[in-house]
Amino acid sequence: MTTTIHVLQPVSMGRRVKNRIVQGLVWLAFAIAVVPLVSVIWLVVTNGLKRFDLEFLTHSMRNIGPRDAGGGAYHAILGTLEQVGLATLISVPIGLLTAIYLVEYGSGGRLARSISFFVDVMTGIPSVVAGLFVLAFWVLILGLGYSGFAGAIALSILMLPTVVRSAEEMLRLVPNELREASYALGVPKWKTIMRVVLPTAFTGIITGVMLAIARVAGETAPLLLTVFITDSINSDPFDGPQMGLPLYVFDQAQRPNITATDRAWTGALTLILIVMLLNLVARLISWWRAPAKGR
Amino acid sequence: MGRSAFRRSHGEGPFRYATTGAGILVLVIMAAIAVFLIVRAVPALQANSANFLTEQTWTPNASPPAFGIAALAWGTVISSFLALIMALPVAVGVALFISHYAPRRLASVLGYVIDLLAAVPSVVYGLWGVIFLVPFMRGPSEFLNTYLGWIPLFAGESVNSKSILTGSIVLAIMILPIIAAISREVFLQAPTMLEEASLALGATRWEMIRMSVLPFGRPGVISAAMLGLGRAMGETIAVALIFPATFTVTLQVLTGNGNSIAANIANGFGEATPIGQGALIASGLVLFVITLVVNTAARLVIARRKEYSRAAA
Known part of the structure; x- marks a missing residue:
């Protein structure tokens, strides 16, 4: 045994231990990251199911006193759908172009x-600043008051960079041969883009837009400053304060009694x-028709 | 190609102008944000009876109005740095786990799991923080105060778990997926040849990562951390529910003291007078400038390296 010549030195104990320790730390890091996710999902589901009923989905908070049970988020869901829909209508054409x-x-x-650089920088604009901008510009300077549409403008500013980036990435994936074939047939560039490149x-672009929508649907701060808060149903996004689902959660979470907290969980x-x-x-969608080079 | 003939096609001009116009609109929006915030902030700043940069209190609705950014800016900076310190090691670990440790098949699924963290709306984290985490942190906060109270950060007379520290933990959870996602992309782009070469030379997996992956990824991780920092600074609703909302400059993150610019905007907006709104807009302008600087610096680091072209998520 002692006379064996090691042609290949085995990895020393110290190095092996260090390797193991790091491996353990990396696994631990992942576990640490998953714990809050599990905790959040668990609490939201168990607490949220208490009030996840028909009344919640079909009633507003009108005439519901601060300590009353009941009430719902119909006005908030309606508001969120309208605001996010309008924001999509604003940001997708601009972002795509x-x-x-x-x-x-x-x-x-x-x-x-x-x-391109400022689109990247725009990604980092705090959502509350986008809200303040619309507040300063739309509500205070133009004097148009709080409305769902003002909120939609703020959301579209937050959506825009995401839409631009994902659309850009997808357009770059379109093979140049397609464009060249189209030019060779005498098709002008704009028509090539409209009929060949975009289809x-x-x-991919739809996927990017959906992800952008998902991102802004949960935004609260810009809505607080532009849409304001109401307990009643207001289906007109162009006139008067509306509600949004994230706002609803924020509003209910601030009320210090259990019925409101339950509503906040269900809203969440x-x-x-x-x-x-x-x-x-x-x-x-992206899995169903994955482009040549998936993410 | 026969350019002149195509150019005269009736749609080309308008289409080109529309796309260029949309691009320029992005620049206009960025400029407009700065301009309109300044326009609304100036009247409030002129009515201010205190020094905006050094004053700690925030009473813009009183007469005469007196408000300053000092305590808010301090709270913003300290809470986001605390969040970054907590999130960065975990995020790098997660990124390494997905890029180099997890089984191949699992890796993409685990990536989605981390992305899910980013998909949870911030108000939900706020609700979770104020109802679950604040009571939960009472014990750990007192422990830190009792046994590590000699560190200025954990010092203080009375401990309140509705504190800067609890808010920072929530911030850390929220910025973790961003840092992890960008670091993962960068680690995945480390040259396979270098990795295989170091393995062939007999390096253990950790030595391979330390010698070939980490040096390659360092600039990417730095800019990911800065993007996370910028996100933490601008985060509003979650911390608005958790931060104690007092206006004092203090290092003691366990006491019921502290606030941030963004949280103050969300909490103070409801009762603000016109001057108060102007004051909040002025504070938002400060936040805008700080995050702009942090984000621009981060983007410049990424943009300098062509290899990272796909990482700028």
């Missing part, structure tokens, strides 16, 4: 590079369900 400019027309020029990238459950559904649909 910007992405087309960056990929097809800008071609690395100075303008394209600065737009090819369509599912509804919100998570909506957001997860959007995420799931987005993933399904």
